[in-house]
Each structure stands twice: as C-alpha cells, then as structure tokens.
Amino acid sequence: MTTEESSPRIIVRLEGHEFYYPVSDILRLFTGEIPKEEDGRVVSGAGFLSSCIPSSEKALVLVSSVSDDWIETYVEKESGEKGVWLFMDKKDLALPLNREVKRQLYFVLSRFSGKEFPWGSLTGIRPTQVARELTSEQEMTHIYDVRPDKARLAFLTQKREDAVLDGSSPESLHVYIGIPFCPSRCSYCSFISQEAPRKRELLPSYVDAVLRELYQVLPKISSPIETLYIGGGTPTVLPEVLFEKFIDGVFSHPELTGLKEVCVEAGRPDTITEAKLAVLLKHGVKRICINPQTLCDATLTRVGRKHTAQDFIGAFQMAKKMGFSIINTDLIAGLPGESSEEFCDSLRRIIALSPENITVHSLSKKRRSSLRRDEIVSSEDPELQKIEEMLSFASETLIDAGYFPYYMYKQKDTLGGHENTGYCREGTECIYNVAMMSDQRSVLSFGAGGMSKRIFPGNRIERCPCIKEPSQYIRDVELMAEKKIRFFSEP
Numbered sequence: 001m002t003t004e005e006s007s008p009r010i011i012v013r014l015e016g017h018e019f020y021y022p023v024s025d026i027l028r029l030f031t032g033e034i035p036k037e038e039d040g041r042v043v044s045g046a047g048f049l050s051s052c053i054p055s056s057e058k059a060l061v062l063v064s065s066v067s068d069d070w071i072e073t074y075v076e077k078e079s080g081e082k083g084v085w086l087f088m089d090k091k092d093l094a095l096p097l098n099r100e101v102k103r104q105l106y107f108v109l110s111r112f113s114g115k116e117f118p119w120g121s122l123t124g125i126r127p128t129q130v131a132r133e134l135t136s137e138q139e140m141t142h143i144y145d146v147r148p149d150k151a152r153l154a155f156l157t158q159k160r161e162d163a164v165l166d167g168s169s170p171e172s173l174h175v176y177i178g179i180p181f182c183p184s185r186c187s188y189c190s191f192i193s194q195e196a197p198r199k200r201e202l203l204p205s206y207v208d209a210v211l212r213e214l215y216q217v218l219p220k221i222s223s224p225i226e227t228l229y230i231g232g233g234t235p236t237v238l239p240e241v242l243f244e245k246f247i248d249g250v251f252s253h254p255e256l257t258g259l260k261e262v263c264v265e266a267g268r269p270d271t272i273t274e275a276k277l278a279v280l281l282k283h284g285v286k287r288i289c290i291n292p293q294t295l296c297d298a299t300l301t302r303v304g305r306k307h308t309a310q311d312f313i314g315a316f317q318m319a320k321k322m323g324f325s326i327i328n329t330d331l332i333a334g335l336p337g338e339s340s341e342e343f344c345d346s347l348r349r350i351i352a353l354s355p356e357n358i359t360v361h362s363l364s365k366k367r368r369s370s371l372r373r374d375e376i377v378s379s380e381d382p383e384l385q386k387i388e389e390m391l392s393f394a395s396e397t398l399i400d401a402g403y404f405p406y407y408m409y410k411q412k413d414t415l416g417g418h419e420n421t422g423y424c425r426e427g428t429e430c431i432y433n434v435a436m437m438s439d440q441r442s443v444l445s446f447g448a449g450g451m452s453k454r455i456f457p458g459n460r461i462e463r464c465p466c467i468k469e470p471s472q473y474i475r476d477v478e479l480m481a482e483k484k485i486r487f488f489s490e491p
Contacts (some may be wrong), residue, residue: 008046008053008060012105013076015040016066022102023448024115025065025123029417047404052113061107062108064101073104075112082114095143100462106145117417120145125410125421126439128158144381150419153395153405157421158407164434165441170455172226174435177210177250178447179235180470183268184306199470206448206470207242209477210248213446216481218255221444227261229432235264236271238298244279251283261431267330269315270307277322286323287430289357290316291330299338308347318351326356326428333390334415336361340389351401356428358403360394362387362418364411364491398423406430409437444488448473452484462487 010031012023023042032046046053046060053060055429061076069090075083091099099121121144122130134140137151146154177234181199230250238246244337250256264280266272266288273454280288292312294300300308319327319423329350334342350358395405403423410419422433435441445452453466464478464487467473473480 008050008058010044010046010049010053010060010062012042012062012064013040014042014064017064017097018448019064019098019101022098022123023105025412026105026109026121028100028105028412029117029123030113030115031412047427049109049113049115059091062105064105066097066101071100071104073101073108075108079297084108103144104254110145116145116147116252118147118150119146119410119417119419122146123410123412123417126408126437127154128161128408128438130156131158132162148471149392149395153419153421154231154408157405157408160404160429160436161408161434162429164406164429166439168226168431168435169224170441171223172435173221173223174227174432174441174443175225175229175256176432176436176443176445176447176450177228177230177356178232178445178450179206179212179230179238180208180233180448181237181319182234183237184230184304200433202470202474203238203242205474207246208251210447210476211246213477213481213484214250214253214256216478217444217446217484218253220485221255223442225255225444226259226434226441227435228256228263229436230262230264232265232267234266234268234271235271236276237268238264240275243276245315247279247283258346259341263286263287263289263328263430263432265289265291266315266319267305268383269312272315272319274318274322277319281323287326287328288319288324289328289330290319291328292300292346292350293330293332294335294338295349296338296342299335299342303335304336313353316355328357328359328422328430329353329355329362330359331394332361333394333418334387340386340393343386343390344393344397347397349395357422357424357430358398359420359422360391360398361420362411362414362416364414384416387418391418395421402426406435407437432485442488444484452487454488 008025008399016221020037020042024037027035027042027044031044033045033047035042035044045138062073063076064073070087071090072087073083077083086107088100095103100312103121119127131140137148137155140150140151140154165417166440236243240280262285264285269290269292272290292309292313295309297308300393309455330348331350389425403425405421406418406424407422436443442454443452445466448466448470449468450466464484467476
C-alpha cells in the first residue's frame with residue numbers, strides 16, 4: 001500500500017447528480033488538496049482535516065444526494081447511520097441546485113470539523129456577482145455562511161463596481177496586451193512570466209509578434225474599444241529602445257488612441273527609468289502601476305524580488321514628478337516570514353505617499369509557483385491569524401484614509417480563503433479592472449497566455465485562450481490572430 005493510499009482521505013459519494021466541480025471546490029477549500037473525480041465520487045486527501053479523522057478510520061465518507069423530493073448531505077457512519085446532516089425539501093429550494101449542493105457540503109464539513117472560512121460556501125472568484133443577486137449583507141451571511149465583515153465588503157465593492165459599469169457601454173471592448181517577462185521570478189508567482197535575463201534573445205521577437213497580431217486583428221474588430229491595459233509580467237522589463245518600439249507600435253493604431261483609459265504596469269521598480277516613463281507620457285499615458293508587494297527589505301529578498309523599498313519610493317516619486325496622475329501600488333498579505341506588524345507598516349508608508357489606487361492581495365499558493373504548500377500556512381496554523389489581522393487592518397485603514405473598495409476577486413488556494421481587493425480615491429477607479437473582474441464586459445487579449453472573452457446578452461460568456469508559451473506564441477502568432485478574428489466576428 002502506498003503512502004497516499006494509507007493516508008486518511010475524504011470521499012464524497014454523489015447520488016442523483018454530477019456536480020463534481022462544485023463538490024471539488026468545497027473539498028479543496030477544507031483540505032488544501034486537489035480532489036480527483038471518479039465514477040460517482042469525489043476523492044481528496046484529508047490534508048488540513050487529517051486531525052479530524054480518527055486514526056482508526058481510513059476515510060471520512062460523505063453523501064451528497066439529490067432526489068425528486070430532497071437535497072441532502074450527511075456524514076456516513078460505518079453503522080449506516082447519518083452523522084452531521086443537512087437536508088432541504090426541493091419545494092423550498094431558492095438557489096440554483098449546484099449552489100445548494102455546495103452550501104450543504106460546506107455546512108456539513110464545517111460542523112463536522114469546527115472550521116469556518118470567511119466567505120463560507122462562496123468559492124467562486126466574484127463575490128460581488130452574488131451580492132447583486134441579494135438584497136442585504138445579512139442575507140449573504142444567512143444563506144452562504146459569509147462572515148459579516150466580508151459580506152459588508154462585498155456589498156460596498158459591488159456598488160462601486162456598478163457605478164463604473166454604468167459609465168461603460170455594454171457593447172464596449174477592453175484590450176489587454178501581455179508582456180510575460182520579469183527581471184526575476186517571485187517565489188509566489190504562478191503566472192507564465194519568464195525571467196527576462198534568461199530569455200533576452202526572445203524579447204525582440206516577442207515584441208514583433210505582438211505588434212503583428214495587433215496589425216492583423218484590430219482593423220477587423222467592429223466593437224468600440226474603451227480601455228487599454230498593458231500588463232505582464234512586467235512590460236517595463238523591455239530595454240529602453242525595445243520598449244519605445246513596442247509602445248510606439250501599439251499607439252500607431254487609430255483604434256488604440258482617444259480611449260477612455262490606458263494603464264501600463266511598470267510593476268517592478270528596478271525596471272523603471274526616466275526614458276521609459278517619458279515614452280509613456282509622449283503617448284498620453286497617465287495611469288501606471290508600481291508594485292512593491294511589501295516595503296520590508298528582508299521579505300523582498302526572501303521572495304526573490306531584486307529591488308529595495310527605497311527603489312520603489314524613488315520610482316514612485318520620479319513618476320509623480322514627471323506627471324503621472326494615477327498610480328496604483330500592490331501589497332500582498334501573507335508573504336512568507338512577514339509579520340503583521342511589517343505588513344501594516346508597509347501599508348502606512350504606502351498611504352503616506354498618497355497613491356490614487358492601492359490593491360491588497362492575499363497570498364495564493366499555485367501549482368506553478370516555487371513555494372511549496374508547506375511554506376504557506378495550513379488552515380490550522382496560528383500564523384493564519386496574522387492574515388486576518390493584515391486584511392482587517394488594510395480594509396479599516398484604507399477606508400478611514402479616504403479609499404474605497406471598487407473591485408474584488410478571489411483565487412483558489414488563497415490563505416484562509418480570502419480575497420484580493422482594489423481600493424481607490426474618489427474618481428480614480430480603473431475601468432479595465434472592473435470590466436475584467438466583473439465579467440460584465442468583453443475583453444480582447446493579445447500576447448502569450450492571454451484570455452479573450454465575449455459577453456453575450458443574458459450574461460452568457462465565451463472564452464478564447466491564447467498559447468501560453470512565448471516561443472510557441474511567436475511561431476504561431478498568425479494562427480492566434482485568425483482565431484481571435486473568428487471569435488469576435490461570429491454571432
């Protein structure tokens with residue numbers, strides 16, 4: 001018998017339905033493991049719940065059942081009796097069936113294990129979508145077991161999101177251009193970004209490929225383009241001459257001039273130069289991101305960043321002096337080895353600089369990142385309380401300082417099941433962020449790893465992925481361009 005087979009497992013037997021994905025989401029939340037789907041079952045290692053399963057038992061078995069009359073979920077005992085149990089008469093069903101299955105499984109696992117999560121059974125990435133369906137914060141708490149402070153944050157954010165969407169045409173298109181290269185790879189990073197020093201020979205070819213794709217696709221797009229977001233990676237990792245060629249090429253398209261908003265990520269302070277900022281200003285770009293993630297130098301070194309807190313401050317002040325009117329800065333709560341005091345100090349220092357936007361992320365463990373799961377706190381680790389302190393402090397302090405939450409999203413494997421929230425000064429919301437994260441507007445994405453999506457009447461969404469690997473994207477860019485033209489032209 002292998003170690004995996006001898007370790008305790010959690011098995012959810014599905015009866016009368018095939019909601020593998022919703023059930024897997026709840027199991028993953030409680031165990032920290034990626035479940036496997038089998039015929040009529042979802043199986044996961046016990047992970048964070050191992051201590052809840054008696055050593056004499058090999059598995060915790062639950063039943064999730066949907067019949068003509070009932071929806072029920074319960075712990076199955078060896079005697080055949082039902083342990084923790086929740087059921088509902090179908091006549092009283094107020095939620096979509098898949099959500100009720102998730103809600104019941106969350107309730108049963110929570111009561112069995114004694115564990116609760118801030119967003120309850122809401123494992124989806126857009127809590128504000130659920131807020132739009134409800135009438136009050138209390139309703140969100142009652143139905144989904146969402147903690148009151150998180151429900152309040154969801155409703156505050158939803159109102160700001162809707163205000164931004166009200167000023168954006170439903171027929172509008174929002175363009176993203178990705179440069180998937182960075183000066184170094186952060187240990188927590190799960191994106192496709194590659195280290196530019198190791199891929200320097202690819203950079204000119206990659207820029208040429210993106211510009212070819214733009215020239216091929218943009219003239220064939222009929223929808224009005226409202227915003228442009230150039231992200232990554234780190235677009236400013238390109239050498240100055242190549243950066244100017246890229247930016248000049250992008251803005252040579254009449255479709256990408258006169259937009260409501262243009263934002264460029266200059267995320268790493270160590271990639272920012274006066275010459276690169278001057279290129280952006282030449283084309284009227286006034287909104288950029290400079291993202292330190294923390295202002296603790298020891299943490300920056302620990303996670304693989306190649307700059308200091310002072311490098312960030314210097315870059316920020318240079319950009320302000322040159323005339324950039326809106327600057328976003330990112331912070332991450334829960335970086336390895338960082339204390340809540342260090343995070344709070346970083347936030348205070350950021351607020352003192354008075355950026356227009358501040359985005360607070362929760363650390364998320366992804367399979368592509370170099371951090372091992374045991375380097376991120378488990379759901380039982382006392383360090384998890386620090387994340388609570390960091391995020392609570394951030395929300396209260398930012399709102400007191402005149403910032404408002406205006407967009408939000410969640411990721412899988414986020415510490416404690418928390419969220420990422422963008423805060424802004426009045427009138428400085430990033431339209432692209434709301435369009436992208438709300439799933440209310442169509443997005444046309446260029447570059448390796450981009451995801452285009454179309455929003456149809458009735459909020460039907462279709463997606464069109466692009467090749468992730470940059471060298472393959474360079475080879476097949478014409479095929480990707482043709483694919484997107486078809487995607488946005490078909491009814």
